Amino acid sequence: MSSNPLLSVEGLTVQFFTDRGTVTAVNEISFEIQEEEIVGLVGESGAGKSVASMSLLRLINGPGRIVEGEIRYKDRTLFALEEGPDGEPRKREDMLSDEEMRTEIRGNEIAVIFQDPMESLNPVYTVGNQLQEFIKLNRDISKKEARSEAIRMLREVGISDAAERYEKYPHEFSGGMRQRVLIAMALACKPNLIIADEPTTALDVTIEGQILDLVQDLQEKYGTSFLWVTHDMGVVADICEQVNVMYLGNIVEQAPVDDIFYNTKHLYTDALLDSMPRPDRTVERLKAIKGVMPSAIDPPEGCPFHTRCPDARQVCEQTHPDLRDVSDDANIIHRSACLKHDIFNVNYEGSLPMTDETKRQANTSAGTTSVNETGADR
Amino acid sequence: MATNEAQVEQDETAVSGQEVGLSHQLKQIKRDITARIGLYIVVLVTFVAGFSWFDANLGTITFGYVSDYTLAQAAPLLEHPERLPPPTDMNAHAPPAFVEGGTWEHPLGTDHEGRDYLSRIVYGTRISVMVGFAATAIGLVGGVAIGATAGYYGGRVDDLLMRFVEIIFAIPALVLIIVFTEFVSGGNPDIQYAVAGAGIASIPIFSRIMRSRVLSVREMEYIEAARSAGVKDRHIIIRHVIPNSFASVLVYATLQVGVVILLVASLSFLGYGAQPPTPDWGQMLSYAHGQMHSNPWMSVFPGLAILVTIMGFNLLGDGLQDALNPRIDN
Structure with a gap:
């Protein structure tokens, strides 16, 4: 990839320190966003997508905290830690102040x-205000x-009678109109990056x-980059160029959009794709992913997906896979965190498949109570 | 963008003319008979307080006109009724007109100094209403500021502010105000100290209501949106948090006006509020209760005035509460 991305995230880890224990909502994720690129961040509810995206702006409320990682935007450091003289991590000097x-x-x-x-709009003021x-x-x-700039922006996002609508209150707008207003608001200050947190x-x-x-029209016109957070693979296919799939706080697959869809390298992404209708495939019945995501308080050992993975082997329970490039094509970087791939070299083939019985045990011991996403997020 | 505008036409299922906001609530009050009575009483009392000038010392009731003085001469005296010369006709303890021996010259009789009782009660309206509004305003401003700050920031700020407020809350209001008055006035209690005290004593309840509202408002996405847009916290509190949490506080303020009027009347009765010769209802009662046997009506009229005024504010407050509660729709 290009050496000078707009935004780069390295090993970002966000933890929530709750009474019930420490929740690692985001676990050492790394990704980049290039200029004028739409990057998708996909996953089920509770995968840590929203937390990851809000931590880019350092908008994580207590009890949550970014505990590790480096976030760089252009030539500025949004977040970085270094080891202090007492051995405790402290803010690095070049990190921006609040x-x-x-x-x-x-x-x-x-x-x-x-x-x-x-x-997202305050009900007591007019939209224009x-x-x-x-x-x-x-x-x-x-x-x-x-x-006049506000009216111009309203027109820009396709709101007719912008001058008249300027005086209206949010409750006088339909949902779609309001979302247009929000897009106008986001674009109004000509940002270089827009984080879209499940906007549709x-x-x-x-x-x-x-x-x-x-969004696609405006993206072309203004050259804005997007980080598009969603759980909808259809939306991803529609607009994204680069995709990051998240599961339980980890990025499990990272690839250009076409490779994600046609050359899937992680079983979770596979399962996600199987659970939605696709115009290029005919199936009798869509397959839902079995079970729920394990609790982030007490995540399973080894590969986080092994409790629900159809091809899980015993080795998956023991080894936590990191994200490695598994691409066959030298021009494309396709990273996956699945032990199936030879590059991990953990003798996957030689390992015994996990029976349903052992999986169930792992599932119970990990505690299947799913953490309410929005609750943990904010 | 042309295609987009065409699409928006279909998209425009905007609901307009929806009944929201203050005008809708006022409409509901109009339909609620008890609230309406409350509203009328409040309007009447406020009107009497604001638009009547009385000669409390002379024998006649004069709306905007003082018999023995020209208005220009009387106006400065009205600000300081104690400077008025003693009444010309010493007619102390005259009974009301409808009792044997009373005359219509003094419809409610006169007090021990021969001052017209009706004039004094009407003059007292002004004091009571001013007391009620001023003390409530102090409580409202203090309470909203503390409650909004505590609720918005949460954590340690919240703990610190709310514990402080609860300390005030734990002390009985009368005791708190009397001690406060003694301290601040240096042993010369007067009405303004009582008002300030009553205001401070109202801060805790406003803080709590405000805080509880803010706790839910701060989770709204528009707050998060404002934060992600780089808006200052202070600005978010003033522009977004307070306006969206204010309705229930305002309702409570209406009820609180009645409460503080009663509170300050009690203080005046105990001698820690208005001092003679200020025609304050509580202070009038304070003298009158010694006359319960010989001149019982002296207690009745100021008491009635207090009762009606407070009832007015309470009825209006209750009505407002119902009007703001979406589950009760008249």
């Missing part, structure tokens, strides 16, 4: 579009200029299609 994060990064450089357009205020705050221009999940399919088209 003040700098707020005034220079959030909104201006990296913006966020949230999942629920119904709740909020948009205008947001522009004024981040761009330091007069109220009047901000107003709350919308119905036709509106979702319109919004995706709009």
